[in-house]
Amino acid sequence: MNLTIIxxxxxxxxxxxxxxxxxLNGLWTKPQWEKELIDPKRICLGIIELKTKKLLGICSAWLVIDELHITFIAVHPFHQRKGLGRFLLTNLIKRSKSLQTNSIHLEVKNNNxxxxxxxxxxxxxxxxYRSNLYKDGSDALILKKETNNKS
Known part of the structure; x- marks a missing residue:
């Protein structure tokens, strides 16, 4: 597969x-996606298969001062376990360094x-840790990655 990130x-x-x-069974509504895609303080990346122009994965994050907060990452079920998520996240990490962020944050279901x-x-x-964060009552772990841009 010939892939690119846009x-x-x-x-x-x-x-x-x-x-x-x-x-993800519709984590966000269409209006939420619209806001995500037009807000200049948010980064939305997609992984595209060049031949078909099909969107195979998405990674979205909010820039908050010197931190990047990942709000969404998903790969199409037919294309999971092929390294696409790693490709997306690696690209986002590179971009975060050029934005001079000090850290990247995200939340993940405790049982995932x-x-x-x-x-x-x-x-x-x-x-x-956040209790009862998800619609189904699941708890979340808060994860962080330092991006080594501290002066």
């Missing part, structure tokens, strides 16, 4: 909603062992 915009709204529905192992392999460490 910055997503409002023209990708329906694709984002569709991928969200297929990968696959995601926890993935984030650990990418250098994230558990720094906190």
């Amino acid at each position: 910055e997503l915009g409002i023209m990708n709204l329906n694709e984002c909603v569709d991928l969200d529905q297929k990968s 062992e696959t995601a926890k192992a993935f984030y650990k392999s990418m250098g994230f460490k558990t720094v906190g």
Whole structure:
């Protein structure tokens, strides 16, 4: 597969909603996606298969002063376990360094062992806990990765 990462915009709204529905059962609504795609303080990256122009994965984050907060990361179910999530997150980490962030934060379901192992392999460490964060009542771990831009 020939892949590239692009910055997503409002023209990708329906694709984002569709991928969200297929990968995470519609974590966000269409208006939430619209806000995510047009807000200049947010970064939305997509992984595209060049031949078909199909959106295979999304990573979204908010820039808050000198921190990047990952709000969404998903890969189409047919393309999981092929390194696409790592490709997206690696690109986001590189971008965060050029934005001179000091750290990257995210939350993950406490019982999502696959995601926890993935984030650990990418250098994230558990720094906190949130009770009952998700719609289904699941708890979340707060993870952080230092980006070594501190002066």
